[in-house]
Amino acid sequence: DIQMTQSPASLSASLGETVTIECLASEDIYSNLAWYQQKPGKSPQLLIYYANSLNDGVPSRFSGSGSGTQYSLKINSLQSEDVSIYFCQQNYDSPWTFGGGTKLELK
Amino acid sequence: EVQLVETGGGLVQPGRSLKLSCVASGFTFNNYWMSWTRQAPGKGLEWVASITNSGGSTYYPDSVKGRFTISRDNAQNTLYLQMNSLRSEDTATYYCTRVGIRAHYFDYWGQGVMVTVSS
Numbered sequence: 001d002i003q004m005t006q007s008p009a010s011l012s013a014s015l016g017e018t019v020t021i022e023c024l025a026s027e028d029i030y031s032n033l034a035w036y037q038q039k040p041g042k043s044p045q046l047l048i049y050y051a052n053s054l055n056d057g058v059p060s061r062f063s064g065s066g067s068g069t070q071y072s073l074k075i076n077s078l079q080s081e082d083v084s085i086y087f088c089q090q091n092y093d094s095p096w097t098f099g100g101g102t103k104l105e106l107k
Numbered sequence: 108e109v110q111l112v113e114t115g116g117g118l119v120q121p122g123r124s125l126k127l128s129c130v131a132s133g134f135t136f137n138n139y140w141m142s143w144t145r146q147a148p149g150k151g152l153e154w155v156a157s158i159t160n161s162g163g164s165t166y167y168p169d170s171v172k173g174r175f176t177i178s179r180d181n182a183q184n185t186l187y188l189q190m191n192s193l194r195s196e197d198t199a200t201y202y203c204t205r206v207g208i209r210a211h212y213f214d215y216w217g218q219g220v221m222v223t224v225s226s
Contacts (some may be wrong), residue, residue, distance in 0.1 A: 001168075034212035036152075043202060043216040044152065055214070087152055091211035095168035098152040 002026050002090050006099035012107045017078045021102045023088035025069045032092035035064055035073045038085045038101075047086075048073065080106060109133040109215045111203040116220035119193055129186040129203030129217055137161070137181040140206035143188045144213060145199035153199075156188060157206060171197075193224045 003026040013019045031051040036044040046055045048064035061076040088099040115127040142157040156177035157166045176189040204213040
């Protein structure tokens with residue numbers, strides 16, 4: 001199975017700040033990576049697929065990058081509504097696996 | 108608007124069975140693979156099962172293989188998850204998820220249904 005390791009596990013940032021979350025795969029997943037946002041008490045929502053493709057309706061302050069085994073999610077100009085848990089997921093090979101999540105809070 | 112509405116959750120004793128349903132609307136159901144994904148309380152996400160758009164093939168992780176069965180009724184736009192031999196570690200919120208048309212990410216999620224396995 002492909003292991004997905006996210007860092008940091010939690011993060012505190014100020015409004016307007018830029019935040020970066022990392023995701024490391026245990027083997028090359030050839031950019032088959034998605035990012036999800038889960039707001040408190042809600043279902044996850046797809047943010048990014050194919051490592052850097054923004055899902056419809058997702059604000060442009062979100063961006064994804066990476067290749068091989070290393071990927072990142074960047075949030076520019078942090079807004080209060082971005083307080084969430086963020087998960088990465090590899091969709092290169094079954095079983096499709098998720099990272100452990102990064103909890104983003106406001107400082 | 109895509110909607111996925113799950114039902115069938117509840118409290119069940121270890122070793123017993125439970126069947127979840129998910130009614131889909133707002134898209135052409137038989138064009139898409141579908142999946143179930145779960146989240147234990149306060150924990151991360153775990154993919155549980157997937158089924159092809161025709162229902163001809165199914166996929167499971169080892170943690171549920173042989174105990175869970177995913178199925179679908181394309182005439183009724185409904186996805187199912189039959190869960191047998193339930194264990195305490197199956198306690199979670201179960202989400203019905205649509206699989207992306209180009210790759211196995213999950214582009215729409217239901218509101219989730221809670222399954223608690225306890226005596």
